[in-house]
Amino acid sequence: MGTIKIQNLSFKYDAMSHYIFEKVNLNIDEFWKLGFIGRNGRGKTTFLKLLQNAYDYEGTIESNLYFDYFPKRIQDKKQLVKDLVLTYSTLDDASFWKFEIEMPQLNLSDEILNRKFSTLSPGEQTKVLLALMFVEEGTFKLIDEPTNHLDIIGRDIVANYLEKKSGFIIVSHDKTIINQTVNHILSIDRSKIQLLKGDYDTWENKFKQDNLFEERKNFKLNKQIKSLHQTAERLNGWSNRAENEKSAEFYKGQHHVDIDKGFLGHKAAKLMKRSKNALKRVESSIEEKQGLLRNIDKNPKLTLNYEPFYHDNILTVNQLVLERCNRALIQNPISFNIKQGQQLVISGSNGTGKSSLLQAIRGAVINS
Numbered sequence: 001m002g003t004i005k006i007q008n009l010s011f012k013y014d015a016m017s018h019y020i021f022e023k024v025n026l027n028i029d030e031f032w033k034l035g036f037i038g039r040n041g042r043g044k045t046t047f048l049k050l051l052q053n054a055y056d057y058e059g060t061i062e063s064n065l066y067f068d069y070f071p072k073r074i075q076d077k078k079q080l081v082k083d084l085v086l087t088y089s090t091l092d093d094a095s096f097w098k099f100e101i102e103m104p105q106l107n108l109s110d111e112i113l114n115r116k117f118s119t120l121s122p123g124e125q126t127k128v129l130l131a132l133m134f135v136e137e138g139t140f141k142l143i144d145e146p147t148n149h150l151d152i153i154g155r156d157i158v159a160n161y162l163e164k165k166s167g168f169i170i171v172s173h174d175k176t177i178i179n180q181t182v183n184h185i186l187s188i189d190r191s192k193i194q195l196l197k198g199d200y201d202t203w204e205n206k207f208k209q210d211n212l213f214e215e216r217k218n219f220k221l222n223k224q225i226k227s228l229h230q231t232a233e234r235l236n237g238w239s240n241r242a243e244n245e246k247s248a249e250f251y252k253g254q255h256h257v258d259i260d261k262g263f264l265g266h267k268a269a270k271l272m273k274r275s276k277n278a279l280k281r282v283e284s285s286i287e288e289k290q291g292l293l294r295n296i297d298k299n300p301k302l303t304l305n306y307e308p309f310y311h312d313n314i315l316t317v318n319q320l321v322l323e324r325c326n327r328a329l330i331q332n333p334i335s336f337n338i339k340q341g342q343q344l345v346i347s348g349s350n351g352t353g354k355s356s357l358l359q360a361i362r363g364a365v366i367n368s
């Protein structure tokens with residue numbers, strides 16, 4: 001059985017001061033459907049590249065699998081799709097039917113085979129590259145963010161497609177697609193990389209529970225740290241007072257003989273020493289507890305430097321008709337109003353004119 005066995009993997013890019021991965025140990029099975037999740041910049045793409053030996057690393061990655069990566073870099077996008085499939089797969093004319101079997105599963109019509117790859121919509125290009133990957137038997141697929149260019153319908157089609165496949169790692173922020181297609185989750189955050197059996201919901205429940213546990217622990221630790229700080233302050237005060245008393249006795253002793261001088265000086269010195277030692281203990285206890293405080297990986301609150309704008313009405317679109325190549329993009333003219341503080345979602349399938357609408361608005365704003 002094929003496996004990926006990772007031992008003590010550590011990696012950082014040359015210019016980095018910290019490791020992206022540090023002593024990671026993982027075993028991945030060739031039949032797994034593994035969802036890889038984590039916020040941007042955590043190292044998901046880097047990990048997929050390391051599996052393909054793209055960079056030098058510390059530790060070992062042992063595997064008897066052949067890796068295939070999505071999205072494949074296509075050199076000549078002017079190629080016809082059919083030629084591209086023949087170029088980038090092991091298929092030939094006799095086995096080309098294998099690609100044709102995949103096409104309807106991704107809602108790709110035969111007609112695209114004779115079109116230049118560059119003329120396909122981004123969603124169609126995604127589907128062609130996925131089909132190209134899955135015609136290959138005996139490879140382990142590394143699928144990096146496949147839903148970026150897909151609309152809701154496209155995402156659904158790809159999710160249904162991947163649900164029937166196995167032997168892959170999929171990186172995605174799309175909770176629905178991960179839930180539908182995987183049976184294991186690899187999650188990466190600031191401090192750890194974690195593998196668990198289940199889907200996104202399984203991971204999320206565990207994540208929430210872990211965070212709650214950490215939050216309670218942090219709350220307790222913070223309370224203890226606060227009280228230790230107060231103790232430290234008190235001890236500091238005592239120690240300073242003892243020091244003052246001691247030197248006062250000393251200076252007093254310069255001028256006249258005082259039978260209690262030695263005794264008082266000795267007592268103050270002892271008190272000072274005791275409070276200094278206690279202070280040291282408290283300080284090291286604070287340090288230890290601060291080390292135990294966990295960095296909880298939450299989404300930071302988005303804050304904007306927001307200047308209230310004095311106009312209430314920000315944008316008015318009245319009876320807008322969008323055309324591309326003499327073809328009306330949207331059947332009925334569009335009218336809407338956006339007021340201060342409102343947010344508008346533009347939704348629709350690929351190719352219905354969402355970007356054209358934004359371009360038209362942008363043009364109107366620039367020209368106004």
Ligand SMILES: Nc1ncnc2c1ncn2[C@@H]1O[C@H](COP(=O)(O)OP(=O)(O)O)[C@@H](O)[C@H]1O
Nearest residue numbers: 013014020038039040041042043044045046047
């Ligand atoms: N070729 C590179 N050289 C230097 N730093 C890189 C390179 N590629 C990615 N990084 C950095 O490594 C970190 C992880 O990046 P990446 O693997 O792309 O994260 P993710 O895929 O999880 O968004 C980021 O801080 C990114 O800026």
Ligand SMILES: [Mg+2]
Nearest residue numbers: 044045046144
């Ligand atoms: Mg990435």
